[in-house]
Amino acid sequence: MDYRDEVEETLRNLAKPPGSLGLLEKQVKQIFLAWGKMYRELKPKHIIFAADNGVVWSGAAAQPPEITYLQTKNMVDGLAAVSCFCNCNNIPYEVVDVGIDSPDAVGLNYKIRQGTRNFAVEPAMTEEEVRRALDIGRERVEFAGHMGYNLLSFGEMGIGNTTTSAAVLTALSPTHAALIAGYGSSRGNYKLMCRKEKLIADALREYGPMIKGPVDALRYMGGFDLAAICGAMLACVKAHIPFYVDGFITAAALVCAVQLNDEVRRYALLSHLSREAGMAVALRAVGMDESQIPIHGELSLGEGTGAVLAVSLIQSMMYAVWHMGTLDNVNEAAERRRKGGE
16 A cells, blocks of 8 residues: 555545535645655644835835734734634744844844835845845744744734735736735725725836746745745655745745645645635636635634644644544444344
8 A cells, every 4th residue: 555545545534424524624634645654743833024115105005014013022922813723722923023124123034124115116126135035934833843843834914915916926927917916904995996906007107028927926026924934835845844824925835835835735735715806817727716715714813823724723623533433343333233233
């Protein structure tokens, strides 16, 4: 029996109707196949990358950019939704400052610069900066693997990052014309959404000829958080660590990572369906769809909140895999009981 058959037989033999736990069974199978062996213990960690985005100075967000610093500090202090979710479920987390617009770092200091440049005026990053952001993501995954974590989830914090994510995803879409820009955290603000669409369209006219792939898209129109998550996802393949995608922003990073290495798809687990319009576009760009998503809760906060909730679900499923009775034992007991009653 090869390893895949062994995994499938283990799940088939659980004391329940086959497939009755739906996506949880499918995701556990994916985790086992990504690991290459069936570990009995799930050791999750959540990694949040935080950075500011220069495009906010051209009206890409309703909230002031100072919110990035303040909310990231809340994460570090355990006062944000994602930190509460992590603490409630005993999931360790770290906050990585890759470019918050402040002289002091919040969380782990990997600050590339104090925010990206405004892509409405000039490229968001230099070549060196985008490579550094990718490397930071890789370094944090390598460290997590060294510390024994075998399941990761990714989150982000950065005012304006739904705009940078929509810009990158639009640049990588086949026609550069998909309707991807959404409301972000300003639901119902149609004027803001139109402003974001115009910023992206204008930037694509300027940078489109220079964008030959995901790294270029990140450099010209992306964010440090987005690039770091992309680098982290790429590193998960080499480390054999499956990871949970959160909402739209991490889904945009997934598109970049898959275009750089198609193997990333084998390690990517979906968590929730974001309200952002571009979420469905991102999923289809990597050959996935909404039917593979376990949580349909109209979440749109970001931070990795949906991903952490999905980890808590898979923790329950993994416990069941190793503690449930087997179908074989149930059937044998039923046969003995039937014969005893004859």
